[in-house]
Amino acid sequence: MKRVIFSFATLLAIAAVFAFTAAAQGWQIKTNYNVQFSNPGVSGIFKTLKGDIAFDEKNLGASKFDMNIEVASINTGNGLQNKHAKGSDWFEADKFPLIKFTSSRITKNGNNYLATGTLEMHGQKKEIGIPFTFAQKGNEGTFAGAFTVNRNDFKIGKPGGDVDDMVKIELSVPVTKK
Amino acid sequence: MFKRALLLGFVSGALAGVASLIYAKVYHDSLGADFSKIATTAGIMITSTAGGLLAAVGYWLLNKWLKGKGEIVFNFVFTILTFVSILGPFAAKLPLDVEAPELFPGLTVPMHFFPALAWFTLKPLFIRQQP
Numbered sequence: 443m444k445r446v447i448f449s450f451a452t453l454l455a456i457a458a459v460f461a462f463t464a465a466a467q468g469w470q471i472k473t474n475y476n477v478q479f480s481n482p483g484v485s486g487i488f489k490t491l492k493g494d495i496a497f498d499e500k501n502l503g504a505s506k507f508d509m510n511i512e513v514a515s516i517n518t519g520n521g522l523q524n525k526h527a528k529g530s531d532w533f534e535a536d537k538f539p540l541i542k543f544t545s546s547r548i549t550k551n552g553n554n555y556l557a558t559g560t561l562e563m564h565g566q567k568k569e570i571g572i573p574f575t576f577a578q579k580g581n582e583g584t585f586a587g588a589f590t591v592n593r594n595d596f597k598i599g600k601p602g603g604d605v606d607d608m609v610k611i612e613l614s615v616p617v618t619k620k
Numbered sequence: 621m622f623k624r625a626l627l628l629g630f631v632s633g634a635l636a637g638v639a640s641l642i643y644a645k646v647y648h649d650s651l652g653a654d655f656s657k658i659a660t661t662a663g664i665m666i667t668s669t670a671g672g673l674l675a676a677v678g679y680w681l682l683n684k685w686l687k688g689k690g691e692i693v694f695n696f697v698f699t700i701l702t703f704v705s706i707l708g709p710f711a712a713k714l715p716l717d718v719e720a721p722e723l724f725p726g727l728t729v730p731m732h733f734f735p736a737l738a739w740f741t742l743k744p745l746f747i748r749q750q751p
Contacts, residue, residue: 486716487716517716517721518713518721519713519714519715519716519718519721520711520712520713520714520721521720521721521722521723521724521725522710522722523713524721524722525722
């Protein structure tokens, strides 16, 4: 009898541990995402976004974003501008092919969330906060967020000039449950 | 004179449009680049014909004002404007859903030369040089 009680107690303890450390729901990025950047001097999109998303509104502690954008997929709508953006004066796509964001914590603020983490661009890392919303419908959902970065923080281009220092980045990422 | 110049402008512009459409087809078939939503058939024909008609008006005006030197001035102006016009395709900002915008100048720059080429080729058939 003692053995049975001990076994049950052990199972209960294991279940409790798993309940508290349960991984957040994984999400698969759908293909119709949109990563847009704009400022008065230049605007465009990045066509390739990849990454791992674990997000649970009820378990933000276990939620995490690990996202990559391919620099070479930049499209401003103009071939010369695209080449220039990938070149040594701006992103240096050959040397720094990815823009990376890895969240360290996600917090809730009213109906919105804030993903705080490290943004790495052009070999420079900086901690930023990305405010976003998440609209879920069944097994699908959409993350939407917008934030502004100072390109000088990442040594992209020269300060001043035709392209403003502050660049607005807007994301819309439709996902399905894994 | 004006009617003949206008007819030359119309015919050379229309032929330049046809040449542009043939070139666009060859370009698309060989490189796979599709800009048909931007450089439409109607757009190419209208722009080329309008270019030819504009050249006709310019030719007539310059010959009227400059008499004997009108011809040579027109040839220079037409050629220079044709060269300057190629800046347009290089500066064009295409819709973001269009793939490979770097191939767009390769399609449109040659088209900018077709109206002048057609004009200079067909001109002896429409307007005889004064002896």
